[in-house]
Amino acid sequence: MKKLAALLFAIAALFAALALLQRRDAAPATGSARANALTVYCAAGLKQPVEAIAAKYRAEFGVEVRLQYGPTGALISNFRVAKRGDLFIAADDGSVADARKYELVREVLPLVRQHPVIAVRAGNPKNIRSIADLLRDDVKLALTNPDAASISRVSKAALGETWTKLAARAAVMKPTVTEVAADLSLGAVDAAILWDATVPQFKGLVAVDVPELKGRVENASAAVLAFTAQSAAALKFARYLAAPEKGGTSFQSHGFQLAGGDKWAAKPDLILYSGGVNRPAVEKLLRQFADREGVSVTTVFNGCGILCATMKTMGDSTNPKFPDAYYACDLCFVPPVAEQFPEAVMLTETDIGIVVRKGNPHGVRTLADLALPGLKVGLCNAEQSTLGFMTRGMLKQTGLLDSVRKNVVVEVPTADFLINQMRAGGLEAAIVYRVNAAPQAEHIEFFPIKHEGAKAIQPFAVRKDSPNKQLATRLLDFLKANRGEFEQAGFQWRGNEPALKSKDIKVPDYLLEK
Incomplete structure (x- = not known):
């Protein structure tokens, strides 16, 4: 029992x-849902579509989105003091710039575009057609406070002294664009200056476009707050907001013009083709970027000749494996793919030189020395790599190509192979980039080549029709924000220079001669 x-x-x-x-x-x-809840500060004029998108996101992913609405200026003050939150949805570019000035935001994803208009009631009973009409004695005008709301700050900048006259005559001045729109809709005033996308959100209102305001197109954007503890979750929701087939449908139904967000994927895979010279500087940064964004980055490191040939073999960029971004070893390998990558941003440069064993037992210092009888020389392949292509051009121009080639015992796609073979004793001299030689300074010596072409500039380009165009652009911004990593790897920084049109990049004639 x-x-x-x-x-x-x-x-x-x-x-x-x-x-x-x-x-x-x-x-x-x-508990997890509470821990993963997102706090989003949202400009009042975007409330309706953002509220609808947040509800869909919650239903799809089980993530609570806590929305706080208000005039843009007040929102910035709130999270600047609180130092809490995940996203800031701003109505205009100037508000994002203000937040950047105080280092409150990091990544910025454009969502929609909007511009100021005169709003009137249906039928335009006061026949308001111009800014001048707003100054008539029979027109009751409503405005927002330019210190609080983006719409009036943008309009004030566009109208100059005329704005001062309008503000002096305004019958109503309120903190948010939605409050002003509500007054107009109720008939309390005759006209207001609103965002074009705000007008269709209120019954009985129509927009009057005027030339003074029509050109002031602003991006409403989602900006990741600098103090978020969950960047990947914040960026995922921001991507959802921007994606045409997700948040975009709600924005469009509320009268907004989309800014061109990336195709939706819960975890996008960004494909990057990179020349081998960049690997020491970017490999760790790519992992950090992927972790912060909550995405995967598939990187193919190889000689740029091989990378360009691979892209050509794919035919066109409709191939799903075509790279979203291309990070070349030198500008000369951008023109072959200029159609897909129309703009290139220079990030770094590095010298090209001759590397020998420590102590330089054969006294090799110049290109001519590479022709010394019996010297074992290693080069990069001219068809497969940027370095090989540039090496061949320099040797040909100096009349040394044939004499040096007699000593070449190996040709490889990337210079790191040459460094390895030098360390293993298979080579006595090789042509490499300075950044290849720097980590092995204890064992080898580097002598810069004295030639106008002995310098490689590394450009980064984003594919024009990439479904991950915004993501690839954010990767570029991330790399530019980490200048120190490149300099630590031995590169010279060029990332502050303006972008180049790929079609305008001129390759020196001596490189093009076979």
Whole structure:
């Protein structure tokens, strides 16, 4: 009997433990949802579409989105003091610039475009057609406070002294664009200056475009707050807001013009083709970027000749494996793919030189020395790599190509192979980039080549029709924000220079001669 009682007690205890375990398993779901909730500060004029998008996101991913609305200026003040939150949805570019000035935001994803208009009631009973009409004695005008709301700050900048006259005559001045639109909709005033996208959100209102305001197109954007503790979650929601087939449908239904967000993917895969010279500087940065964004980055490192040939073989950029971004070893390998990558941003440069074993036993210092009888020389392949292409051009121009080639015992796609073979004793001299040689300074010596072409500039380009164009642009911004990593790897920084049109990049004639 005692054994039976003990058995029953054990069974009861087991069921109790299972029940407790189930409750514990269930509890984190709620706790996790709370932990993963996103706090979003949103400009009042974007409330309707953002509210609808947040509800869809919550239904799709189970993530609570806590929205705080208000005039843009007040929102910035709030999160600047609180130093909490995940996203800031701003109505205009100037508000993002203000937040950047105080280092409150990092990544910025454009969502929609909008511009100021005169708003009137349907039928335009006061026949308001111009800014001058707003100054008539029979027109009651409503404006927002330019210190609080983006719409009036943008309009004030566009109208100059005329704005001062309008503000002096305004019958109503309120903090948010939606409050002003509501007054107009109720008939309390005759006209207001609103965003074009705000007008269709209120019954009985129509827009009057005027030339003074029509050109002031602003991006409404989602900016990741600098103090978010969950950047990947914040960026995922920002991508959802910007994606044409997700948040874009709600924005369009509320009268907004989309800014061209990336195609939606819960975890996008960015494909990057990179010349091998860039690897020491970017490999760690690419992992950091992927972790912060909550995405994957598939990187192909190789000689740029091979990378360009691979892209040509794919035919066109409709191939799903075509790279979203291309980071070349030198500008000369951008023109072959200029159609897909129309703009190039220079990031770094590095010297080209001759590397020898420590102590330089053969006295090799110049291109001419590479022709010394019996010297074992390694070069990069001219068809496969930028370095090989540039090396061949320099040797040909100096009349040394044939004499040096007699000593070449190996040709490889990337210079790191040459460094490895030098360390293994298979080579006595090789032509490499300075950044290849720098990590091995204890074992080898580097002599810069004295030639106008002995310098490589590394450009980064984003594919014009990439489904991950915004993501690739953010990768470029991330790399530019980490200048120190490149300089630590031995590169000279060029990232502050303006972008180049790829079609305008001129390749020196001596490089083009076969």
